[in-house]
Amino acid sequence: MTSGVTPSAQQPIATEGADETGSATVGETGIARFDRRVIVVGAAVFAVLMALSTRYGFQRDELYFLDCARHLQGSYVDQPVLIPVLARVSLWLFGLSLTGLRVWSALAAFATVLICALTARELGGARRAQLLAALGAATMPVVMAADHVLETTSLDILAWSALAFVIVRIGRTGEHRWWPLGGVILGLGLANKHLVGFFALAMFIGALLSRGRRAVLNWWFAAGTAVAAAFTVPDLWWQARHGWATIAMTQALNQENGGPGHIADWIVGQLLIVSLAMAWIWIAGLRFLWRSGRPLWRALVWAYALLFVVFALTTGGQIYYLSGAYVYLLAAGAVAVDQWLHAKRRRVPILAAGTVLTTALILPIVLPVLPPDEVGWTYSLNQDGGEQVGWPELVDSVHSVWTSLPPEQRSGAVIFTGNYSEASAINELGRKVGLPTAISGQNSEWWWGPGTSDASTVVVVASRDVTAADVGRYFTGVREAATVTNPYGIHNDEWGDHIYVCGGLRQPWSQLWPQLRHYD
Secondary structure (H helix, E strand, C coil): CCCCCCCCCCCCCCCCCCHHHCCCCECCCCCECCCCHHHHHHHHHHHHHHHCCCCCCCCHHHHHHHHHHCCCCCCCCCCCCHHHHHHHHHHHHHCCCHHHHHHHHHHHHHHHHHHHHHHHHHCCCCHHHHHHHHHHHHCCHHHHHHHHCCCHHHHHHHHHHHHHHHHHHHHHHCCHHHHHHHHHHHHHHHCCCCHHHHHHHHHHHHHHHCCCHHHHCCHHHHHHHHHHHHHCHHHHHHHHHCCCHHHHHHHHHHHHHCCHHHHHHHHHHHCCCCCHHHHHHHHHHHHHHHHCCCHHHHHHHHHHHHHHHHHHHHCCCCHHHHCCHHHHHHHHHHHHHHHHHHHHCCCCHHHHHHHHHHHHHHHHHHCCCCCHHHCHHHCCCCCCCHHHCCHHHHHHHHHHHHHHCCHHHHCCEEEEECCHHHHHHHHHHCHHHCCCCCEECEHHHHHCCCCCCCCCEEEEEECCCCCHHHHCCCEEEEEEEEECCCCCCCCCCCCCCEEEEEEEECCCHHHHHHHHCECC
16 A cells, blocks of 8 residues: 655645545645644534443542542642542532533544544545544544543643644644644643653754754744643642652552553554554554655654653553544554555445444443443453442441441541542542541542541541451451442442541650651
């Protein structure tokens, strides 16, 4: 397959074809007119995500984000501030609502589809190429899975896509005045997740390697960098005051997920980011960008290659870290494939049928289309579905144990959980039944800890692997009061949790609390 001619920097690169190819006439900007069918594709993705938003329940990280939203600060151990701010807005607008919380990620999916099509347009794609790019983004398993729930990956993919769009536009037009907009996008992306910063750095290195120094060594680029840096001030201020907690957590995660043993998982995982029927398209996109001869377009190839190696060696178990790059690669591949199809006078029914088939096969794994009691078989492939069930049952179990305590004992008691999700579930879902604020030693929850707490009784929610003897290292008296299950039989992280009632602290809280902190 040939991916088309190398476009010239001075001439329009849009394809002007016959109506049967779906091509549009070239507009005044030298590129094809925008294909409005793309909006329909994006709207369909948004509608599906909203329709399925209440199928199960809150996902574990969503509960934590809601807890973070009630503790707004400059940053957190495990993410910057943007998602908690959005969660706080949702609480203000909609209360404790699945739909109200997940509307942000559904909007991110809609925007990602549009930006993929717009990127294809900037790369010279006519109407069919734009539509093909939109379909490619809309059927990405990682987009469907990440944008079904509110999580940092949802907005991270969007940030990478939008920044790549700006880079592609500057590479096409040579108009460096677009860099401040890129700085805003990068800054917002950094306020959500730090990964996009690695993408920006890799792109900068790629520009230098591609002889694109003039594109990145100018005052407009410096202005964009300054804008992006301004967004990081609250994050850096908080990190400096909290022992650079995110670095410590990242090191712990990399030790767990990185190393040579995970490289094979990383490589295979990259083939699952995009619909299998579309995999060859993003590969064609790499070739198209490299053969373009444009330094900034080549820089995007360098960025992908550099980050592929770095992430494979350091974070191999986190296969989704490079997800955002596949949006611009799909856009480039759509242009290359459309040019090839136009040259061969071929249509795309086989590609369309393959995309529909592979998307249908992946849906039960990435979206809550199955009844909750049938999610168990998908849990090993995608844990998000299983982590959205069982929270009301956990809260009910804790509530039963809590109310079984004599009133005089409850007055001097506290609830401690092994992880932030359990604490957040109790704090968000247990508020309406009168449960007190739970505390935990994990990540940011530790920083909101007991302070000068003098609780003499502790209701401990512990993992199924934590025995009464383990808990007994901190208390003189331990009894198991309940075991957590869920009605669907899904053995998720909370299945089999023990609820212990403990008394007789072996050490004062001031000495015990530092020992309970863990970043992971």
